[in-house]
Amino acid sequence: xxxxxxxxxxxxxxxxxxxxxxxxxxxxxxxxxxxxxxxxxxxxxxxxxxxxxxxxxxxxxxxxxxxxxxxxxxxxxxxxxxxxxxxxxxxxxxxxxxxxxxxxxxxxxxxxxxxxxxxxxxxxxxxxxxxxxxxxxxxxxxxxxxxxxxxxxxxxxxxxxxxxxxxxxxxxxxxxxxxxxxxx
Amino acid sequence: xxxxxxxxxxxxxxxxxxxxxxxxxxxxxxxxxxxxxxxxxxxxxxxxxxxxxxxxxxxxxxxxxxxxxxxxxxxxxxxxxxxxxxxxxxxxxxxxxxxxxxxxxxxxxxxxxxxxxxxxxxxxxxxxxxxxxxxxxxxxxxxxxxxxxxxxxxxxxxxxxxxxxxxxxxxxxxxxxxxxxxxxxxxxxxxxxxxxxxxxxxxxxxxxxxxxxxxxxxxxxxxxxxx
Numbered sequence: 236x237x238x239x240x241x242x243x244x245x246x247x248x249x250x251x252x253x254x255x256x257x258x259x260x261x262x263x264x265x266x267x268x269x270x271x272x273x274x275x276x277x278x279x280x281x282x283x284x285x286x287x288x289x290x291x292x293x294x295x296x297x298x299x300x301x302x303x304x305x306x307x308x309x310x311x312x313x314x315x316x317x318x319x320x321x322x323x324x325x326x327x328x329x330x331x332x333x334x335x336x337x338x339x340x341x342x343x344x345x346x347x348x349x350x351x352x353x354x355x356x357x358x359x360x361x362x363x364x365x366x367x368x369x370x371x372x373x374x375x376x377x378x379x380x381x382x383x384x385x386x387x388x389x390x391x392x393x394x395x396x397x398x399x400x401x402x403x404x405x406x407x408x409x410x411x412x413x414x415x416x417x418x419x
Numbered sequence: 420x421x422x423x424x425x426x427x428x429x430x431x432x433x434x435x436x437x438x439x440x441x442x443x444x445x446x447x448x449x450x451x452x453x454x455x456x457x458x459x460x461x462x463x464x465x466x467x468x469x470x471x472x473x474x475x476x477x478x479x480x481x482x483x484x485x486x487x488x489x490x491x492x493x494x495x496x497x498x499x500x501x502x503x504x505x506x507x508x509x510x511x512x513x514x515x516x517x518x519x520x521x522x523x524x525x526x527x528x529x530x531x532x533x534x535x536x537x538x539x540x541x542x543x544x545x546x547x548x549x550x551x552x553x554x555x556x557x558x559x560x561x562x563x564x565x566x567x568x569x570x571x572x573x574x575x576x577x578x579x580x581x582x583x584x585x586x587x588x589x590x591x592x593x594x595x596x597x598x599x600x601x602x603x604x605x606x607x608x609x610x611x612x613x614x615x616x617x618x619x620x621x622x623x624x625x626x627x628x629x630x631x632x633x634x635x636x637x638x639x640x641x642x643x644x645x646x
């Protein structure tokens with residue numbers, strides 16, 4: 236399972252989800268005052284966090300088995316979910332934001348969380364092609380040449396210039412420009 | 420602190436040399452002393468975290484869609500089962516009719532089979548005189564016939580079946596011996612067999628031929644039965 240996720244098997248997450256979905260929901264709803272729909276949401280976040288830990292190389296082996304590990308994440312998320320109200324219903328999952336913030340190692344977690352929300356919002360406000368170029372280059376570590384081929388740009392230099400403009404645009408959005416201002 | 424395109428190029432070059440898909444960007448200790456480079460790196464790192472969050476959110480959306488698929492599939496299965504239920508009743512009724520038809524057919528076959536292959540009672544002697552004097556009508560020497568060449572095996576078998584009063588098996592063999600080989604003893608035994616079982620029609624059919632047998636002893640016996 237770990238190897239499949241690590242190697243980008245698209246169906247590995249679905250298999251994992253399917254296998255532990257019912258036992259997790261039954262366990263969580265029995266243990267906490269959480270409804271079935273919320274339990275499903277939490278489990279979806281659990282699986283994505285598990286994916287993040289495996290694909291980032293932070294989790295390379297399991298001593299206690301996948302189920303125990305997933306349920307362990309689930310326990311933390313359940314506490315988090317009960318403590319925190321969903322402030323941004325249209326934004327990304329609060330549980331995922333918490334995971335990224337906790338994992339970042341930043342001392343000023345509140346500032347980091349605010350910057351992260353702004354960056355994420357800016358990224359989605361820009362949309363493609365900026366979003367894809369930044370994601371391909373910074374997260375997936377693709378070369379300018381491969382992005383050029385993938386997104387059918389004239390040459391790698393064009394991609395490089397485009398990326399720089401996208402980054403500047405994102406920086407402005409992160410600094411607080413409204414969507415209206417950005418579009419104008 | 421502001422930075423220029425050159426600072427970003429420096430970071431990009433470092434990123435291109437190191438790391439792979441999903442790895443966070445890293446700033447070398449010597450680069451971190453440059454405030455502009457450090458500021459550029461912080462923005463890059465935030466972009467990385469935002470793209471990471473976006474990637475994870477994408478996976479979450481995928482799982483939410485998958486959950487919907489699971490729910491839709493379960494719902495469709497429930498609906499299909501609900502729709503199939505009345506059909507199942509009809510099918511059940513049809514099955515009952517079908518099973519009843521088969522059962523009736525099987526019963527008919529069993530009855531017919533029983534009628535055809537039922538163990539039949541050996542044809543018992545119906546004739547009062549023969550009941551008492553049947554042995555007088557056994558003319559062949561049973562002991563002599565065994566292993567001798569006086570009778571053919573077919574004759575011997577037919578005669579002996581007659582001798583043990585198994586008329587059902589004896590009649591066709593005796594008939595064959597008479598009609599195909601003209602064996603008069605077979606004719607006599609055949610006539611006696613019909614007389615014994617009370618088959619008057621067949622007894623009369625062969626009576627003329629029996630009366631024509633040129634044997635005094637045989638004719639005495641024939642006459643006794645005709646009286």
